[in-house]
Amino acid sequence: MEENNNEKPKKEKNILDDILANATASTKKYEETNAGLETKKCNGCGAARPDDTDLQYCDFCGNQFY
């Protein structure tokens, strides 16, 4: 009788534990991006893109950004 009482909670605990363990183990993990700032810089002259300028070409040397 005592053995049965001991077994029951163990079994019930496992149902939820199994689901959580399975979700943790089987979910594919992707690399996270952190919050931050970046600036597109020209490969030719290294200038950063100033406000109100062409996104495609560098405003200083005319080099193509993309």
Added chain:
Amino acid sequence: MSFSETQNRWNGFLKKIEDRFKEVLEKTEAALPLLFEATDFETTTFNNAWQGIYSQASDLIYKIDDVWYEKVGETFEDAGIEFNSNQFIQERNKGFYTKFDLEQKLKSYEVKIFAEAAKMLVKKVKDTLSEDFCCTQCQAKLPVKDNFFRSYYSTCEYCQTVNTFEPGTKARNVEHFAIHALGEEAALEHYLQYEQLKFQNYLEDREVNGKDHLTMQYRKYVEAYLKKRIEIIPDYGDRYEKDLEAKIALVTNY
């Protein structure tokens, strides 16, 4: 088996289902927020874990219908209760009521658990976005929006350099995960009421609540849901009418 024996067993079975359901969901309510924190607010693992638990809870709910149609109804007939008599319908409806009650509770648990996780995520993101972010060229401090969760250009007012602000995966998840959960929480009461009206129709097998009444109730749910989203991301205000129309069309067109 006599009528009262059958009735007792049927009542006992329904009680067991309710108790087991409550036990699973109460444990889940305590465990899932811990999992969310332990995985550093990783929403996919959280969703997958909930799907497993939802499936367990749904299986319990479906057992009520299965057991009635496979065994209990027939046992009542064997005990001398005529099929579709008042007494027969009364016993069958006990199952319907329990099933509906558990479905409503499952929805409530789902909304509550997701909303709690969403609040944790939003707090974490707001903390991150309140940190200092500096221009990549001159290191001057740049203002960062705390209610916009996609990347955007931010021009430095000192050197005029265009910086691209990336809010990060967690912040993006506010839009993909948290606002839906918080919208659902704000609108839950209306949704449960909508389901209640549909259940009355189902139980009486006729339109006790007409289509207009149902649509009006569903509209309350959608309005509360969308207004909460706008509260978190004000940009959604521009498309409120369009979203409202589209969401209502889901129930009126099908």
